[in-house]
Amino acid sequence: MSIDRDTVLRIARLSRIAMEEDALAPMADELNGILAWVEQLDEVDTEGVEPMTGAIAAALPQREDSAEDGASTDDLLANAPDADDGFFVVPRVVE
Amino acid sequence: MSAPGYRIQGREGEWEIAVGLEVHAQVISEAKLFSSAPTAFGAEPNSQVSLVDAAMPGMLPVINRHCVAQAVRTGLALEAEINLTSVFDRKNYFYPDLPPGYQISQYSRPIVGRGRVVLDLEDGAQRTVGITRLHLEMDAGKSIHDRRADATCVDLNRAGVALMEIVSEPDIRSPEEAGLYLRKLRSILRYIGTCDGNMEQGSLRADVNVSVRRPGGALGTRCEVKNLNSVRFVMKAIEVEAARQVELLEDGGAVELETRLFDPDRGVTRSMRSKEEAHDYRYFPDPDLLPLTLDPAWVDAERARLPELPDVRKARFMADHGLSAYDAGVLVAARGIADLFDEVADERDAKRVANFIMGPLFGALNRAGIDNEDCPVPADALAALIDRMADGTVSNQGASTVIQTVVSTGRDVDAIIEEKGLRQVSDAGAIEALVEQVIADNPDKVADYRDGKTKLAGWFVGQVMKASGGKANPRAVNEALRARLDG
Numbered sequence: 001m002s003i004d005r006d007t008v009l010r011i012a013r014l015s016r017i018a019m020e021e022d023a024l025a026p027m028a029d030e031l032n033g034i035l036a037w038v039e040q041l042d043e044v045d046t047e048g049v050e051p052m053t054g055a056i057a058a059a060l061p062q063r064e065d066s067a068e069d070g071a072s073t074d075d076l077l078a079n080a081p082d083a084d085d086g087f088f089v090v091p092r093v094v095e
Numbered sequence: 096m097s098a099p100g101y102r103i104q105g106r107e108g109e110w111e112i113a114v115g116l117e118v119h120a121q122v123i124s125e126a127k128l129f130s131s132a133p134t135a136f137g138a139e140p141n142s143q144v145s146l147v148d149a150a151m152p153g154m155l156p157v158i159n160r161h162c163v164a165q166a167v168r169t170g171l172a173l174e175a176e177i178n179l180t181s182v183f184d185r186k187n188y189f190y191p192d193l194p195p196g197y198q199i200s201q202y203s204r205p206i207v208g209r210g211r212v213v214l215d216l217e218d219g220a221q222r223t224v225g226i227t228r229l230h231l232e233m234d235a236g237k238s239i240h241d242r243r244a245d246a247t248c249v250d251l252n253r254a255g256v257a258l259m260e261i262v263s264e265p266d267i268r269s270p271e272e273a274g275l276y277l278r279k280l281r282s283i284l285r286y287i288g289t290c291d292g293n294m295e296q297g298s299l300r301a302d303v304n305v306s307v308r309r310p311g312g313a314l315g316t317r318c319e320v321k322n323l324n325s326v327r328f329v330m331k332a333i334e335v336e337a338a339r340q341v342e343l344l345e346d347g348g349a350v351e352l353e354t355r356l357f358d359p360d361r362g363v364t365r366s367m368r369s370k371e372e373a374h375d376y377r378y379f380p381d382p383d384l385l386p387l388t389l390d391p392a393w394v395d396a397e398r399a400r401l402p403e404l405p406d407v408r409k410a411r412f413m414a415d416h417g418l419s420a421y422d423a424g425v426l427v428a429a430r431g432i433a434d435l436f437d438e439v440a441d442e443r444d445a446k447r448v449a450n451f452i453m454g455p456l457f458g459a460l461n462r463a464g465i466d467n468e469d470c471p472v473p474a475d476a477l478a479a480l481i482d483r484m485a486d487g488t489v490s491n492q493g494a495s496t497v498i499q500t501v502v503s504t505g506r507d508v509d510a511i512i513e514e515k516g517l518r519q520v521s522d523a524g525a526i527e528a529l530v531e532q533v534i535a536d537n538p539d540k541v542a543d544y545r546d547g548k549t550k551l552a553g554w555f556v557g558q559v560m561k562a563s564g565g566k567a568n569p570r571a572v573n574e575a576l577r578a579r580l581d582g
Binding site: 059062065085087 | 124125126130131132133134139140141142143144145146147149157158159160161162163182187189190191238239240242243245246247248249250251375377380382384385386387388
C-alpha cells in the first residue's frame with residue numbers, strides 16, 4: 001500500500017485539516033513509512049484467525065434504559081462560541 | 096393491479112423498475128443508545144443532551160440494553176437471522192449537528208442479517224421482499240437553517256437517539272409495492288412496540304434506491320433518493336425518479352450512481368452532487384466499544400415473547416371468522432383495530448363487526464383526523480353499539496352517527512342514542528298507525544300498486560320513514576306495509 005500526494009490531500013480535506021502545498025510530499029513519505037512498519041505484521045500467518053478489534057476479553061458493558069442524565073442547557077452551551085435561545089449557533093452551512 | 100405488471104412506457108419499449116428501501120426507524124426507549132439522556136419528542140432545544148451526546152472530551156459511550164433488545168425483537172419479527180456477535184463502527188463525516196465527527200453505526204457486522212417482509216397485494220396475491228440487514232446506530236442532532244439568515248442553529252436533543260436502519264433487497268417492482276412495504280413494516284414495528292412509526296415526527300424515514308431495466312434484464316445503475324417522510328412521497332419519488340432515468344437512458348445518457356433529493360412541490364428529484372466527496376466515511380471499529388455478544392438462550396426467550404404478528408393474525412381472522420383475505424388484511428394492519436375486532440367479534444356476527452369497523456368507524460376516525468392506530472373507541476362501547484344494531488334499537492345510519500360521537504367525545508353509546516333521538520321505532524302499533532296514515536293519504540298510489548306497479552313499495556317505505564322522522568325500523572315498516580298492501 002502506497003500513499004501519494006493526492007491521497008494525502010484528500011485525507012486532509014476529509015479530516016478538515018489545512019495543509020500547505022509543500023507539506024504534502026513529506027507527509028506522504030511519513031505515512032508510507034508508518035504503513036511499511038505496520039506491514040511487518042503481514043509476516044505472521046493469520047490464516048483462519050478471526051480479526052481482532054480489541055485486546056480486552058470481556059463482554060460489552062450495558063446500561064439500563066433509564067432517562068436520568070442530561071446536562072442543563074446552560075452548562076451545555078457554556079463553552080460554545082455562540083448560542084441563541086438554547087441553540088448552538090455555527091457558521092451557516094447551506095448556501 | 097398486480098405489481099409485476101408495472102411498466103414504464105418509454106419511446107422505445109417498456110422498462111421495469113427495481114427498488115430497495117433503507118428505512119430509519121427510531122427505537123422506542125426512555126434513554127438514548129449510548130447515554131442516559133431522555134428521548135422525548137418536542138422538548139426545548141438542547142434540554143435532553145448528556146455530555147456524551149455533546150461529545151465532550153473524555154466521555155465514553157455505554158450501550159443501552161433495551162435498545163439492543165428492541166433491535167433483536169425487530170429482527171425476529173422480520174424472520175431474520177440474529178447475529179450473536181456484532182460490531183459497532185465509526186462512520187466519519189463532519190457536520191455541525193454531529194459533535195463527535197462520527198456516527199456510531201454498524202458496518203460489516205450488523206446485529207441482524209437476512210429476513211423478509213410479506214406484502215399482501217390488492218388482488219389477494221402475496222409477494223416477499225427480502226431484508227438484507229438491520230443495524231443499530233445513533234441519530235444526529237438537528238440543524239435549523241431558516242431560523243437565522245446569517246447562521247445555522249443546532250439542537251442536539253435528537254443526537255444519540257437509537258435508530259434501526261432496515262435495508263431491503265431491490266425486490267420492489269412498483270411504487271405501490273413500495274407503499275405496501277413501508278406500511279407493512281410500520282405495522283410490524285408497531286405490533287412489537289419497537290418504533291412508533293410516526294413519519295410526521297420523523298420516527299420513520301425512508302431512503303429509496305431506484306434503478307430501471309428492460310424487463311428481465313440485469314439491474315441498472317441505481318440512484319438514491321434520500322429522506323422521504325411520508326408513504327405518498329416515497330411512492331411519488333420512485334415514480335418520478337424512474338421516469339427521469341428512462342428518459343435519460345433513451346436519450347443515450349447513462350445513470351450515475353448518486354444521491355438525490357425529492358422536491359415534493361415541483362414533483363422532481365435533483366442531485367446532491369456537491370456532497371459527493373463527503374461520502375468517504377472511512378468506517379472502522381469503534382475502539383470505545385467492545386463487540387456486542389448475545390446469549391442464544393436470551394434470543395430464544397425474546398422470540399417466545401413476541402406477540403401474534405400481523406400475518407399470523409390475518410390467517411386466524413380468515414380461518415376463525417370466515418373473513419376475506421382483503422378484509423382480514425385491513426383489520427390487522429393497525430394492532431389497536433385488530434385487538435378491537437378480536438374482542439368484539441367473539442360471539443357476535445364477525446362479518447357485521449368487520450364491516451362496521453371498516454366502514455363507519457374508519458370514516459369517523461378519518462373525519463376526526465385520528466390515525467386508526469390511535470382509535471379511542473373501547474371494545475365495550477363498540478360491542479354495545481353492534482348489539483343495538485343487531486336488535487334493531489338503532490339503524491345502520493343511526494349507528495354511524497353514534498360512532499362519530501363516541502370517537503369525538505368518548506361518551507356512552509346508550510346515552511348518545513337517547514340524546515340524539517336515534518332509537519328506532521320498532522313498536523308494531525306505532526308503525527301500523529303510520530302505515531295507515533300514509534295509505535289513507537295516497538289512495539291513487541295504493542290503487543296503482545294493487546294494479547301491479549309493485550315498484551311503488553319502496554316509495555311507500557320512504558313515506559312512512561319520513562313520517563316517523565327517520566326513526567322507524569325500516570324492516571318493521573316493510574313488513575307492516577306488505578301486510579297492509581298485499582293483504
